[in-house]
Amino acid sequence: xxxxxxxxxxxxxxxRTIEALGFSxxxxxxxxxxxINTFFPNFNLLVxxxxxxxxxxxxxxxxxxxxILLTExxxxxxxxxxxxxxxxxxxxxxxxxxxxxxxxxxxxxDHEFFRLPRSYRRKGIARKVLTALFQQYVNMGxxxxxxxxxxxxxxxVWATQHFLAVDPAExxxxxxxxxxxxxxxxxxxxxxxxxxxxAQHIGGQSFPMYAWAALPFMExxxxxxxxxxxxxxxxxxxxxxxxxxxxx
Numbered sequence: 306x307x308x309x310x311x312x313x314x315x316x317x318x319x320x321r322t323i324e325a326l327g328f329s330x331x332x333x334x335x336x337x338x339x340x341i342n343t344f345f346p347n348f349n350l351l352v353x354x355x356x357x358x359x360x361x362x363x364x365x366x367x368x369x370x371x372x373i374l375l376t377e378x379x380x381x382x383x384x385x386x387x388x389x390x391x392x393x394x395x396x397x398x399x400x401x402x403x404x405x406x407x408x409x410x411x412x413x414x415d416h417e418f419f420r421l422p423r424s425y426r427r428k429g430i431a432r433k434v435l436t437a438l439f440q441q442y443v444n445m446g447x448x449x450x451x452x453x454x455x456x457x458x459x460x461x462v463w464a465t466q467h468f469l470a471v472d473p474a475e476x477x478x479x480x481x482x483x484x485x486x487x488x489x490x491x492x493x494x495x496x497x498x499x500x501x502x503x504a505q506h507i508g509g510q511s512f513p514m515y516a517w518a519a520l521p522f523m524e525x526x527x528x529x530x531x532x533x534x535x536x537x538x539x540x541x542x543x544x545x546x547x548x549x550x551x552x553x
Contacts, residue, residue, distance in 0.1 A: 310444050313348070315338040330375060358371070361421075365389040367390045370386065392420065396422065402418040402419070447538055454533075460528060465550065467515050473508075479526065495517060514527070
């Protein structure tokens with residue numbers, strides 16, 4: 306799937322349309338359209354939130370809160386919050402939080418939180434949301450995507466989508482669990498992947514968690530894992546792997 310940047314200027318009419326969808330704006334004294342056009346140019350916010358609303362509104366019978374927080378200090382950020390009243394319920398809760406910040410004047414996207422009601426998982430909804438939002442990441446020229454794989458199954462799902470683990474200590478914790486739960490032969494293969502990477506990348510912070518996810522016996526361990534990850538969208542290999550495996 307080919308993604309190319311699309312130019313866009315947010316208008317006051319679009320902001321009113323977003324509000325008509327039930328979203329509220331807060332946090333900045335600047336008009337929302339001026340804020341986005343100034344700090345996050347080419348971000349088609351209307352397309353983003355309309356897609357979120359279309360794909361997620363039918364997954365819950367609970368009331369939904371829709372918020373967009375625009376923050377100027379300490380640095381500009383846009384935070385989209387879309388969540389049901391029972392968002393904290395592991396079985397029925399719905400919640401999506403996406404935060405856009407600037408790092409050296411380039412946007413960084415943080416996939417802070419995403420929970421679907423259990424009955425709607427593994428139906429391709431998360432991929433559709435990601436694909437739609439990813440076009441906006443490309444439009445803005447985002448440099449990277451950050452995640453924290455902590456919710457149920459997240460450690461495995463994010464690994465299959467080619468997010469790279471950025472904290473060696475968290476990788477080591479998963480390795481320790483693998484040693485305790487796998488056979489000697491299985492663990493030796495897992496450790497070989499680990500040792501080969503860190504031998505080639507001293508102090509490396511981009512461990513290819515997908516290499517572990519490709520091993521069937523690691524799935525259960527990764528589903529219970531917690532780790533911080535990232536995709537560097539300025540790296541052609543990471544960008545291509547992400548598009549091919551998370552979106553394509």
